[in-house]
Structure formats: structure tokens, C-alpha cells
Amino acid sequence: MMRLVRAGRRGFRGDAAVLADDDHRAQVTEYFADLVGPFGGAPAAELSGHSYGEMAKALVAEVVAESEPVDLLVLAFSIHDVWPGRATATYLSHVCPGTPMSFAICDQGSASPFTGLRVVRDYGARRALLVVVEQASLPYESTAATPLEHRGVAMLYEDGPGTRVTDVRQYPDVDPAAVPGSASLAVAELSAGHPGARVVLSDSLAAVWPDGPDHERVPAGQPTTGVWWHLAEERGGTVLVGDYDRELRYLCFAVVAVS
Structure with a gap:
């Protein structure tokens, strides 16, 4: 079990530097044309977006x-990268002090960071x-809503004495009416401890839980980084964060101790 000792957050503008390379x-x-073609889709008319490798670096x-070598690095995301051929987690292990074991978690929507925290x-x-x-941005045509901005959050956790991350709860296939x-x-149990x-x-959870407890509501528009962006500005104390992915029906909570 770990405690959060440092966090950083950053917004990114424009496109990834790698997209300046015409090849x-x-x-x-071509890759995304092959990927979505069998489903009647097409790549975006003008490829744009950011590379998670550049952002996370x-x-x-x-x-x-x-002086703080890391033992483990977990990369959590939902929207496709514009550099699909790169093993981004492996690349980040190379540029991170300690050359840590690395994992990438995706295809879980806003639940991905909670799985990473587990x-x-x-x-x-x-x-x-x-x-x-x-x-x-999405590198192919889609009617799905995309985040408002390119954003990233990095959170450094350490094992040590005192209050720590003690609980992560994830509930799959939760209908909005059952939220x-x-x-x-879940919150009653976590709050008791x-x-x-x-x-x-998150805004998505608060919207389907109108009678929820007193809370700080994270604005809509950043479905994956939203609650973690908020957490990154905390300066101490214990925070209970909650999120709900309406499309994938994941309900998630975590208790984080911020040093």
C-alpha cells in the first residue's frame, strides 16, 4: 500500500512533434485506415493529436x-495514441529513473487509472x-465525444509509514439507475475506514447520483484525467475519489493519502 508523495499535471497544445514527419x-x-476499414470507417481527414510518449516523458x-529511482511505472489511457506502433510503456521505462517494470492499461475508459492504482x-x-x-483527437472518423484538451497527470507513490492508499473499489456493469x-x-464503507x-x-458520477454526499465536483470534458487532475493539486490529507463510465458502466472509487 502506498501514499502519494508528489504529483504533476500539464496541458499540451498543438500536435505531437512526431507528426511533423511526413513518412x-x-x-x-494507413494503419488506421486498415484498422477501421473492415467496419466501414475511415481515418481522419487530417491526422492530428498527441503522442502519449511525448506527453508522459x-x-x-x-x-x-x-535520485528517486522508480520500481514500477503504470501508464493509463483510453483514447488512441497517434503513435500506435510504439510500445509506449516500454519507452517510458527507458526514460524514467530506475528503468522500472512498466505496464500499459487501456480499453477500460475512465476505470483505467483506478486499475493502474490497484x-x-x-x-x-x-x-x-x-x-x-x-x-x-481521434485518428479516425467517429461521432464519439473526445476530451476538450490534451492533458496528462503523473503521480509518484511511495511505500512508507503513516496513512497510505488503502482501498480501491471497482464495480463492473453497473447500470446508471443502480449507481x-x-x-x-461503497462510499459509506470507505468513509467509515x-x-x-x-x-x-467526476461530473459523470455526480450526474447520476444527485443525492450523493457533500463533494467537490470535477468539471466535465476530461473523462480519463478529470479526477486525477484535481487530485494533483491537493496539498495533503486523505481524498476519496469516485468516477463512473456511462458507456462501459464501470463504477470506481479510491482512497488516496496525499503527503
Whole structure:
């Protein structure tokens, strides 16, 4: 079990530097054409977006000192990267002090960071880095809503004495109508074990839980980084964060101790 000792957050503007390479742009466009073609889709008319490798590299440099080697790195995301051929988690291990074991978690929507936090909690590392990233573009045609901005959050956790990350709860296949009941039980149990914890809820969870407890509501528009962006500005105390992915029907909560 771990405690959050440092966090950084950053917004990114424009496109990834790698898209300035015409050959790479053509290769990625062809890749996504092959990927979505069998489903009647097409690549975006003009490829744009950000590389999670570029975003996370900047966050690692901001959060992790050379004197603080990391044992474990977890990259959590939902929206596709514009560099699909790169093993981004492996690349980040190379640029992160300590050359840590690395994992990438995706295809879970807003639940991905919570799963990453479970890995951090259970892996047994002395020092672990959780990086949560999302970009505001899709490299193929889609009617799905995208985030408002390119954003990333990096959170450095350490094993040590005192209050720690003690609980992560994830509930799959929760219908929106069932959220209030499930969420109320989960928060009651977590709050009993962590009295005084401040509650932070995503906009998507608060919207389907109108009678929820007193909380800070994170604005809509950043479905993957939202609650973690808020957490990154905290300056101490114990925070209970909650999120709900309406499309994938994941309901998630975590208790994080911020040093």
C-alpha cells in the first residue's frame, strides 16, 4: 500500500512533434485506415493529436528526480495514441529513473487509472509512478465525444509509514439507475475506514447520483484525467475519489493519502 508523495499535471497544445514527419504521418494514416476499414470507417481527414510518449516523458521529468529511482511505472489511457506502433510503456521505462517494470492499461475508459492504482497498490514496489493521459483527437472518423484538451497527470507513490492508499473499489456493469445504491454503499464503507476524507466526484458520477454526499465536483470534458487532475493539486490529507463510465458502466472509487 502506498501514499502519494508528489504529483504533476500539464496541458499540451498543438500536435505531437512526431507528426511533423511526413513518412510517419502517412504510415499512421494507413494503419488506421486498415484498422477501421473492415467496419466501414475511415481515418481522419487530417491526422492530428498527441503522442502519449511525448506527453508522459515531460511529466516524468517534472515529477521524478534522478535520485528517486522508480520500481514500477503504470501508464493509463483510453483514447488512441497517434503513435500506435510504439510500445509506449516500454519507452517510458527507458526514460524514467530506475528503468522500472512498466505496464500499459487501456480499453477500460475512465476505470483505467483506478486499475493502474490497484497495480501500484498490490505490486509491492517501494516507489511507483502512475501516469494518466488523454488526447483531444481521434485518428479516425467517429461521432464519439473526445476530451476538450490534451492533458496528462503523473503521480509518484511511495511505500512508507503513516496513512497510505488503502482501498480501491471497482464495480463492473453497473447500470446508471443502480449507481446511487451501489455508490452509497461503497462510499459509506470507505468513509467509515477513513473518517474525514474529502470526497471528489467526476461530473459523470455526480450526474447520476444527485443525492450523493457533500463533494467537490470535477468539471466535465476530461473523462480519463478529470479526477486525477484535481487530485494533483491537493496539498495533503486523505481524498476519496469516485468516477463512473456511462458507456462501459464501470463504477470506481479510491482512497488516496496525499503527503
